[in-house]
Amino acid sequence: xxxLQVNAVYEYxxxxxxxxxxxxxxxxxxxxxxxxxxxxxxxxxxxxxIGHFIDHKLHALFSRLVGLQGYFSYLSTLLFIRKLxxxxxxxxHLHNLHSNYINLPLLLRYIARRDISTVVTLHDCWFYxxxxxxxxNYNCFRxxxxxxxxxxxxxxxxxxxxxxxxxKKFRDKQTLFRNIRRVGVIxxxxxxxxEVKGSILKDSKIIKRVYNWIDLDVFYPRNxxxxxxxxxxxxxxxxxLGVAQMWSEDKGLSVxxxxxxxxxxxxxxxxxxxxxNRDLPSxxxxxxxxxxxxxxxxFYSIADLFVNPSIQESFGKVSVEALSCGTPIIVNNxxxxxxxxxxxxxxxxxxxxxxxxxxxxxxxxxxxxxxxxSKCVEFSQKFRSDKLLIEHLDFYNLLRDDTPSL
Numbered sequence: 001x002x003x004l005q006v007n008a009v010y011e012y013x014x015x016x017x018x019x020x021x022x023x024x025x026x027x028x029x030x031x032x033x034x035x036x037x038x039x040x041x042x043x044x045x046x047x048x049x050i051g052h053f054i055d056h057k058l059h060a061l062f063s064r065l066v067g068l069q070g071y072f073s074y075l076s077t078l079l080f081i082r083k084l085x086x087x088x089x090x091x092x093h094l095h096n097l098h099s100n101y102i103n104l105p106l107l108l109r110y111i112a113r114r115d116i117s118t119v120v121t122l123h124d125c126w127f128y129x130x131x132x133x134x135x136x137n138y139n140c141f142r143x144x145x146x147x148x149x150x151x152x153x154x155x156x157x158x159x160x161x162x163x164x165x166x167x168k169k170f171r172d173k174q175t176l177f178r179n180i181r182r183v184g185v186i187x188x189x190x191x192x193x194x195e196v197k198g199s200i201l202k203d204s205k206i207i208k209r210v211y212n213w214i215d216l217d218v219f220y221p222r223n224x225x226x227x228x229x230x231x232x233x234x235x236x237x238x239x240x241l242g243v244a245q246m247w248s249e250d251k252g253l254s255v256x257x258x259x260x261x262x263x264x265x266x267x268x269x270x271x272x273x274x275x276x277n278r279d280l281p282s283x284x285x286x287x288x289x290x291x292x293x294x295x296x297x298x299f300y301s302i303a304d305l306f307v308n309p310s311i312q313e314s315f316g317k318v319s320v321e322a323l324s325c326g327t328p329i330i331v332n333n334x335x336x337x338x339x340x341x342x343x344x345x346x347x348x349x350x351x352x353x354x355x356x357x358x359x360x361x362x363x364x365x366x367x368x369x370x371x372x373x374s375k376c377v378e379f380s381q382k383f384r385s386d387k388l389l390i391e392h393l394d395f396y397n398l399l400r401d402d403t404p405s406l
Contacts, residue, residue, distance in 0.1 A: 010039060012039070050080045073102055084110065093119040122193075125314070132158075133158070138152040140153070143199055154166065178203075185206065189209065211388055220297070227301045247286075272287075307357065314336055
């Protein structure tokens with residue numbers, strides 16, 4: 001079997017690590033595996049670069065001006081399709097395509113003509129909306145009924161300065177996916193799998209939840225004293241950790257600010273980029289991006305607790321990574337967050353009520369991290385990579401089989 005994955009990044013970030021680990025697993029199983037991204041990674045077996053720096057910048061500019069994300073990079077996509085013809089994959093696995101590097105209609109029309117079995121992994125909601133990657137913060141569900149139009153989030157992520165083509169993009173996706181005979185959809189949580197069953201992808205051949213996985217050889221409890229020494233903290237610090245790719249209100253930044261003001265003696269450590277201009281309390285430490293996964297595991301291990309107040313998570317991998325390092329979690333009871341909280345591993349908060357966070361923080365401080373750690377590590381085994389990688393391989397084989405849809 002020949003499989004080709006397409007994603008915005010390789011190795012970097014959550015989805016980049018996912019396609020790297022899946023690629024390596026498939027190769028180890030004798031599958032002829034390929035990866036295609038807009039980033040060039042030397043030394044990666046069977047890797048393809050899509051486009052180049054100037055093309056990506058032009059795509060971003062045109063998308064910003066007219067709002068047609070995924071409709072440029074025409075020449076780059078044609079060149080990529082030429083490589084696709086030579087590879088002739090049995091399965092093409094689409095991850096994140098909304099990063100200024102691929103012409104979606106051109107690619108999907110080629111897939112339909114060649115009758116290639118197509119897997120779509122929903123790391124977010126972009127594949128079934130006319131614009132948004134997430135819609136919970138807008139409380140908008142037009143994609144379920146009349147279809148996207150007059151997009152509330154048109155000025156946000158993938159923003160358009162002048163035009164709203166959300167209706168066109170929604171209808172185009174509906175037609176393009178309908179023309180592909182074998183589409184399989186992987187939802188990375190029960191929540192997003194339920195959501196997609198009410199979308200334009202509801203008639204796909206297979207719709208199945210397959211959780212994202214974690215590498216337990218990396219994310220495991222480290223020596224707390226040594227980890228704190230590496231990260232510059234003392235043994236007496238009470239550390240509350242948050243991790244996000246980019247800190248924003250949707251990721252719960254205001255919650256951390258309120259917690260920091262209530263607990264001025266606690267250290268609030270936030271890993272991830274922050275480009276805002278708000279004055280942050282002095283006990284909030286913005287660490288910035290941590291690319292090294294071993295160092296990220298050190299941060300999870302030094303924390304007394306992990307907080308995820310995000311209002312929209314298709315999965316929430318950072319929560320599971322914290323659990324696997326023996327750290328209890330407190331999460332907002334929204335979207336997929338609650339699925340990642342095992343019994344005795346932490347607490348849910350309704351509606352991001354800060355008084356509930358404060359109460360649960362006090363409970364964890366009183367009981368101590370060790371009270372929760374063994375249950376956290378035990379529950380994280382549910383997301384071990386070996387089992388979930390095999391589920392992907394089974395999914396590919398099932399999709400290629402011309403049996404009735406599931």
